[in-house]
Amino acid sequence: MMHCTMEELLALRANEGSVWGRQHLADCPVCRAEMEALYQRVAQLKALPPIGPARDRWPVIRERVVGARARGRRMWAARGLAAAALIAGVAVFRPFSGTSAYAEDLERAKQQSASLETELQEYDPDSRVVSGRAASLAADLEERIAAVDGWLAQLSGAPAAPDPQLVKLWQDRVNLMQQLVDVHVTSASYVAL
Amino acid sequence: MTISLAVPDILIARAKSGDVEALEELYRAFETPVYNLARRILRHPEDAEDVLQETFLEVVRSIRAYRGEGHLWGWIRRIASSKALMRIRRDQVRSEEAFDEGAVEGTPPIGVPAHIDLERAMARLSETSRAVVWLHDVEGYTHEEIAEMMGKTVSFSKSQLARAHTRLRRYLEGEGIAR
Numbered sequence: 250m251m252h253c254t255m256e257e258l259l260a261l262r263a264n265e266g267s268v269w270g271r272q273h274l275a276d277c278p279v280c281r282a283e284m285e286a287l288y289q290r291v292a293q294l295k296a297l298p299p300i301g302p303a304r305d306r307w308p309v310i311r312e313r314v315v316g317a318r319a320r321g322r323r324m325w326a327a328r329g330l331a332a333a334a335l336i337a338g339v340a341v342f343r344p345f346s347g348t349s350a351y352a353e354d355l356e357r358a359k360q361q362s363a364s365l366e367t368e369l370q371e372y373d374p375d376s377r378v379v380s381g382r383a384a385s386l387a388a389d390l391e392e393r394i395a396a397v398d399g400w401l402a403q404l405s406g407a408p409a410a411p412d413p414q415l416v417k418l419w420q421d422r423v424n425l426m427q428q429l430v431d432v433h434v435t436s437a438s439y440v441a442l
Numbered sequence: 443m444t445i446s447l448a449v450p451d452i453l454i455a456r457a458k459s460g461d462v463e464a465l466e467e468l469y470r471a472f473e474t475p476v477y478n479l480a481r482r483i484l485r486h487p488e489d490a491e492d493v494l495q496e497t498f499l500e501v502v503r504s505i506r507a508y509r510g511e512g513h514l515w516g517w518i519r520r521i522a523s524s525k526a527l528m529r530i531r532r533d534q535v536r537s538e539e540a541f542d543e544g545a546v547e548g549t550p551p552i553g554v555p556a557h558i559d560l561e562r563a564m565a566r567l568s569e570t571s572r573a574v575v576w577l578h579d580v581e582g583y584t585h586e587e588i589a590e591m592m593g594k595t596v597s598f599s600k601s602q603l604a605r606a607h608t609r610l611r612r613y614l615e616g617e618g619i620a621r
Binding site for chain 1: 473474478487494498502560576579580600604607610614
């Protein structure tokens, strides 16, 4: 005697079985027992106790959320600083161009900072899984960059010829941005292994 | 697993506005259901933890797009399921296994209490089979929905389910308990 296959039993369970299958199930105690076992198995699956994570992932997620916001604010601040620097450059720096020993260094640092911002944005760190240590490092660097931006914003409000302090701040920003990019890239490389 | 999590609308509104405390409350409310779903599908706890993290990062990014149609758990569960299935696909691409027949069955994991026969049997299934069984029979997704999430056909989902139940039955008989 031919019995129902598992496919047939599953179809019958979903009210999609064939006429033959329905009739056979009604007549065959073996297949009825098999169907009953299927229902029991599913009931047991549904009754399995929920498993919770061994580690708390919220601190990492929180740092990512806070970091993303800081990055968003920093992007706007960087654009504001760039615009302010452009205006100041037109109004003040131009007469000094070629005469200031710092003008070239300043321009280079600004360009490096902008390209690192672009690199980080293209890398899209918010969509990637990172370890708690990497997230903590990134958050620390974000804070330090925000502090540098604060100083730069203050200086950009008082146009002056490029001086060592301004150049140093932009170079610090580049250095911190580079570390931030390294943290994200290294972390991604590690996760990808 | 039956979820009856009632989340107050005010909490969702606060989360949508970016309130970090509200986001944490949502995380606390759903971390176990999300992790459980991922863990039932994926073989390694670390992968399930990554899915948990990826899911909530997605929730944070997209919560504003949640329009309140249906239970919030349904929305989050869909994200978690997709993330878990993406991970299976990615791992299979890396190991050059096919999505379907890749079905390399595992051995019973060390550390699972011996009396949990069904869990042991589930652990021996491939991740793809586990995913289909769990999503269909426990979470209540249709074959059409599972096929869409997996990027496969409805008949693929149906045949995976049948194969998985055949194996579960065999494993449980082998464990010496009633099927």
